[in-house]
Amino acid sequence: MSKKKPLSQGQRRRMRANQEKRLQRRADENQAPELQDSSLGPELLGTVISRFGQHADVETEAGELVRCNIRRNIQSLVTGDKVIARLALEQSSTIAGVIEAVHPRHSSLSRPDLYDGIKIIAANIDQILIVSSVVPSFTTQIIDRYLVAAEDTGISPVIILNKVDLITDEEAASIDAALARYQAIGYSVYRVSSKTGEGVEQIQGLLNDKVSVFVGQSGVGKSSLINALMPDAELIIGDVSENSGLGQHTTTTAKLLHFPSGGDLIDSPGVREFALWHLPAERVGWCFVEFRDYLGTCKFRDCKHKTDPGCAITQAFNAGEISEDRYNNYHRIIDSLDEQRHARHFRSEDD
Ligand SMILES: Nc1nc2c(ncn2[C@@H]2O[C@H](COP(=O)(O)OP(=O)(O)OP(=O)(O)O)[C@@H](O)[C@H]2O)c(=O)[nH]1
Ligand SMILES: [Mg+2]
Ligand SMILES: [Zn+2]
Incomplete structure (x- = not known):
């Protein structure tokens, strides 16, 4: 395996700018026919299931999943948004509709990004499930950052330690102590293994009738846990790299799934660092x-x-x-x- 020299910040920025330009060009090319009013049906209410650049998958109230273009005047659109969409009367491409407007959000979880400014992760959520695990590494630093974000937005957080099947005797005491500290200040803590199924039932009880977003470092097992909770989800899961010990950033865009007994789950892409510089x-x-x-x-x-x-x-x-x-x-x-x-x-x- 060849070792690549890390890119400088300037190189990364230029790559990113070029990429964005390319994506924008492609989106502009794609947009033309669907945007003509005469070719669109009536306004429908829908929920954004996933967003991909200039497109989003929207679920209509009738339960139909349609890939939509996003009107250019829409500033911000994320998974969980409630939108007004219009479907193409005749489907001429893979794009089946247009998102015309976004309803105000009752909540949103965001994080600042050095390149993109404030990035919203998901909207209209009731509960944040902060997933951590011993692999790649257990760190209270990232848990505390998510707790700050949760407290700031007023969305109630729950702490989940996944991969309990991997905890060694040496690690157990310090992890137990850390989790006990969170319980002492009033947070709920759950221990699970999406591999063995231990503790999964307890998590199920938390999810009914709520919209819950799963967050945490890449590789802690957010997608695996959702698969364990909802076998139909069939989310792609990744490997924890043996070289870096870090997750592979398998999930690339947030996705909303319906929980069988009511409630929605949102899988979100893992982060390496959760910055908070938007807060005083x-x-x-x-x-x-x-x-x-x-x-x-x-x-x-x-x-x-x-x-x-x-x-x-x-x-x-x-x-x-x-x-x-x-x-x-x-x-x-x-x-x-x-x-x-x-x-x-x-x-x-x-x-
Ligand atoms: N031993 C063990 N491995 C697990 C468990 N849960 C997940 N894994 C493994 O951890 C790796 C990462 O799992 P993912 O579900 O892709 O992690 P993720 O948090 O969704 O990662 P990103 O999508 O990159 O943010 C996979 O190899 C899983 O098989 C568990 O409870 N025990
Ligand atoms: Mg994932
Ligand atoms: Zn002081």
């Missing part, structure tokens, strides 16, 4: 739920909750009321906000 530092502090009682009681209003004198958060940490792991992860997030904002700033000046 103060908001991040508020999103650490166990900090809330102390916020506003520090001596200085602009307290960084670190070495500042009279810091109520640091006092609570020293008194053992805030865990070291959460305290450290909070500061990691705060430090990264500055770095990532700087990187983005640097990038836009550079363009």
Whole structure:
């Protein structure tokens, strides 16, 4: 196997820009005939199941799945969006309709991306299932980042540890301790194995009548878990690379599936890092739920909750009321906000 030299940021950016141009050109070519009003039927209500560039698969209220073009005036369209669509009266290509408008969202989960700005992962969701596992690696840092995002949007989170069949005796104690810390601050934690089926039934009970999005690092087994919950889903699952130990980014676009006993599941592509620089530092502090009682009681209003004198958060940490792991992860997030904002700033000046 040949080792490729990693691309520089500039190279990646140029590749990406070219790719986007190509995609846009293709979309423009594709769009022509379907957009004429006379060839379209009446307005229908639908749900976006998946989005692919300039197209989206929409499920109509009648349960029909149609691939649609997206009107150019639509700024943002993601899985879970409720839309108004019109179907082509005569189907001349694989594109069977047009999305005309998007209904307001009651919720959305988003993350900032260095290249694309704020990226919305899915819309109209009721519950975020944060999936983690020992393979590729168990890390509370990414769990805490997702918890912050969930608290910020007000969508209730649940923590799921998948692949419990792979936990070694050496790892067990520290993982149990980490999960117990989350339970102590009020989060629900579930342990499952999509391979052996252990714990899967308990997850089933969480999903009825809700729209749940599965998020987490690539390779933790989000798609595998959905397959275990819904054998008909037949989602493609990937390998965890033996070289890098990381997931292969198998799922490339979010997809909505209907759960047999009511409720919807959204599988989402794994991330390597979940950035939060769209949030002000103060908001991040508020999103650490166990900090809330102390916020506003520090001596200085602009307290960084670190070495500042009279810091109520640091006092609570020293008194053992805030865990070291959460305290450290909070500061990691705060430090990264500055770095990532700087990187983005640097990038836009550079363009
Ligand atoms: N041993 C074991 N392996 C599992 C389990 N669940 C998933 N895997 C394996 O983990 C690998 C990754 O699974 P995926 O379901 O593709 O992971 P994902 O989170 O959807 O990854 P992305 O789509 O890249 O975000 C596959 O090789 C699965 O077979 C489990 O409970 N136990
Ligand atoms: Mg997947
Ligand atoms: Zn403070």
